[in-house]
Amino acid sequence: MSRRLPVLFAFLCLLMTLLSCGGSGGGIRGLVYTTNWTNYQALGQIDGASQKVNIYDSAGLPVTTVIIQNVTAPIESTSIELANGNYLLESQLFSGANAGGTQTGELVVPFTISGGQVEIKSAVGNSVDSIAVSPSQASVEVGRGQQFRAYGQDPNGVKTFITPDSITWSVLGGIGSITTDGNYTANAEATGSVRATYTNGRLGSAIVTNTAPNVTHGKWTILVYMNAANDLQQYSVLNMNQIEKVASNPDVRFVVQWKQYPAQFTGGTFNGTRRYLAASDFSNNINSTLLQDMGTTVDMGSAQTLHDFITWGKANFPADHYCLIIWNHGNGWRRSLGNLDLTRAVSYDDEMGTSIQIWELSQALGSEHFDIISWDASLMQMAEIAYEIKDNTDYVVGSEESPPAEGLPYDLVFAPFRDTPDESARNLSKSFVDGMLAVSSYASKKITQSVIDTSQLPALASAVSSLGIELTNNASSLTTAIQTTRSTAQSYSPTSARVYRDLKDVCLNLEANTTIPSVLTATANVKTALANAVVWEGHNSNSPNSAGISIDFSAGSTFASSASDYQLMKFAQATQWDEYLSIAP
Template identity: 25%
Template sequence: MRKFMSAALVLAICVFTVLFSGSNVEAAVKVAPYTVLVYMVGSDLESNGGAATDDLIEMAAVGSTKNVNILVETGGTKKWNLPMISNKVNQRWLVQKENIKLLKNDLGNRSMGKQSTLQDFLVWGIKNYPAKKYAVVFWDHGAGAKGFGYDENNSGNDPTLSIKEINGALKAATAASKQKFELVGFDACLMGNIETATGIMDYASYMVASEELEPGHGWEYTSALQALNKKPTATGAEFGKAIADGYKKQATSQGTVNQITLSVVNLAKVSAVNTAFENFIKKASNDIKDPQRITAVSKARVKAEDYGDAGAHGGTTDMADIYDIAYNLKSIYQTEANQLMKSIKACITYKVTSDTKPNANGLSVYFPCKDKESFKDNLKEYQNTGYSKNYQKFLATYVDGILKDTTPIQLIQADPKAGGGDSNSLFSVQIAPEDIADINELYSVLAMPCDEEGNTIMYLGMNKDVELDPITGIVKENFTGTWTTLGGQIVSMYIDEIIDDNYVTYSIPAKLNGESVDIKVLYSEEYPEGIVLGAWKGIDEKTGMPDKDIIKICTGDEIIPQYYYYGVTDDLGGYVNGYVDGEAIKVGDELKLEVVELPEADYLYGFYMTDTAQNSSTSEFVTFNIKDGYITVKN
């Protein structure tokens, strides 16, 4: 849902379009308690939905006052929804009450992914609108340790700001002002990480950022700016808390509160986190050449809370909560893990979390896990963050160990009718004894044959209805002959994340009003029947940026479930694969998830597992038939 401009604001906008188009207005002003500088890279968030416009309207609901100057640089999008903002050149604005006033119109088309563009804006703002305290807000996409923003007008001309470039611009700006920024905030996905916090800690007192993706509405600026005007002496911690509280309130009203994280980081205490992290890594670095210890570290990483995963359509940012990683390894590195967890708690002054991310403790870190094919390339890119050389060496050693292990889990195929010695089990496999301790993930797989020969199959997805005997290695099913429907239609379900069995999130591949998405679903103690959180477009293959917008599914929307298929086409190993569409679902007043008995048909059942080196294995499929409520194994 998007906010709409009031008639007064539209009128004011049109008036200033006439008065200030093509002009450059810079006026000396008195020293204010605060100047807030918003670096607004419109990108596709504006051109495809007007999200930047929405937030400008929220800012203009308060406007600049004697206490707070609000300055904005706009650029980086092919289309602005406000008629006076140009998509051809960068512009600078003073946000006023129910209005925005053009200050500079001669900047040209500068890439907002260049350090020089950001640096010039910050230095200009500090010089022309001096204040006792400064805050800067970065508005756009975020990609974790890979950086911030994507200028769609300059896709071939350095469209993204790296952490190093952000640091360089902040350094120059603080030299100009002779003081640190009171607050640096990222109204963007995934920027609540240790790499960013470390990069800016010398140039700011507090950071506000999200570990996880942000919903499309982002921050709620009206209440945050009202709070700042009410207390213009506010510290960055107090201003940050107002931002976080407004963000949560808006997310609650828009139905996205189950998906949010936001933390207020005391940057003065980041050094202590880094010292504790270095000690933790030093201890682990001595161990990861040992196969048993690298197994323990890998399992701890897999269990840690992840951010920015793209679900059924693939892709991942490999960002994970640092505290959660330490917690999962405290039985091995007790002293180091406890000190790291303690330092993180002391560093986070305030945070908001959600049902889907209960273990978001405030700071994430890049730790390779799922994107195995890109590990080497990503590590090379990671060097550009400038973060800890010791951690980079640790990751290089860890990745080398993971990549050297290319042997998948070995299976001893049990008699499916015997159930591995358990008459109550229809389907089972047995893992080779030497591989039992190496299991990281273990799920069941349900599919359907598309032809009599079984050459092509269609997947219905994965579930966690499996049980592993850690002594014998026998994996047994707990299959009930039921599956999940959405809007009355059986859908394909893929597990995103399992957190202590209390929270399980799934992705359902689908088309929403014609666009490919993953529909995000949560099962938890609060929602035992499941709840639809919304839809997500995933990670853009061209830009590498995760989509910011968790799309709210509304009455009247059309959902077409999709099912992945795979088939062998000839004796030489040729194959076909892709997605096939199901029947359209017209969303009514309520979009329900229900568990129903599977229709009478032939099905395929198997087991999917990964080891600590992220090698995957899928068992042989067992064919079974459901008829008259009975499950009959056919082979």
């Protein structure tokens, strides 16, 4: 498996045991959930014949599911043993037995177990007289978040079912924003309220006090955009643990926006999207500081979402130097063309069915600047991509190849940042190359890694443009040379449509197959520009002719189907390379 090709791995997590039904549960530590069915056929009220009760842990992962039937007893109790911690009860009411028929109601209640027994009482068919919001008050730092929940209550304060998806959330006082599922973000220092409005007009609210953020200036802030809503999910946990191992220097901070989708992929530790500040830890658990739970509606395949993370991260964790890592699948510059091998641009969100196209990176990055931008994704170290972001970063780090699914060894890569943060970005960037080559288990994989100095990219683009002109002008004489080069130059995850070749090896192969002086001059100039642009490069014997930057070397017949996309990129607009590709033999 690589950061290009999907595969699933088995993963199993069992966290609790159902002990008994029908009683108060004796003296167990955990939850006693009681339902009063007396009014279940009350006219005009929410009705139901069974419940599906889901218990989730603080990470949003399922602990257990219990089916409760409306049988002869008017009151049914279920006892569940739980360890100490924070939980969420989500009960879905159904019209038929065994959670059959249609869903007619829902009850969502957060609760905490702390050494004893907690009882939650509910009622079916009772009128919704009021809406309760939990927590009823909260203090939130500006830039951080709070999850709110709402549930119905009858005139006696008993929790009762409401119509599914019937709560509308709003923020009073303009102090923040809130999502459709109750995730609040504080925007300014102030006190206001969050309101939950039910369809019958009943209201509930919580007092929110936004406090000043504890903003401190560091030497390095590493922003990790970790989109694990795909088959790489389990490796995100590995990488986060690696990050925690090197998070001990308060001047070198790792801020992670991390999405998981455990409903479809194995190895998850929570559901939805979260923001973390990495904390030093050497266990296999994730012990970083949760800054914000953003809920389950975030689209990590959106350029705007990436932009929002960047601006938020820089505002809340200012530093002398910044590094951005985009973690996910990659597909070089190409968009999806309906081929299984062409389902990635970068940051593919399988839940939403979206990805960020290379020509959308300008929107994502805006005017923000970084010392280093690193692609922890496949096939991204291309001339076309590096040129697209040259004005946003001093150095671009990435792989011409499809690296292993485990991706960057973050503990090895960032140990020098932790230990010597005053070293130059140029010198520190070498650890990306050294780290990838130091992983013994990667020896059998195709490993490439390089660092590009973006200040040298205009000269490289000019040299490539001149080469494109020469290849175009001499195309009829170079048919065999070009076709031979395409088949013999170092390739990367080749398919019929993906024709990515190492740029230096392209030049070497052209030189071996032609004697046309102007072409040889052009290839020599490209090699000189490459030597200036690639400041660090490493590869193993499985990709022997790699030199740090790849390029599209398609035939014209292949390129035609994607020419309009290619022309959206800055590289195409600055060079004659796309003109050459359009006629390439």
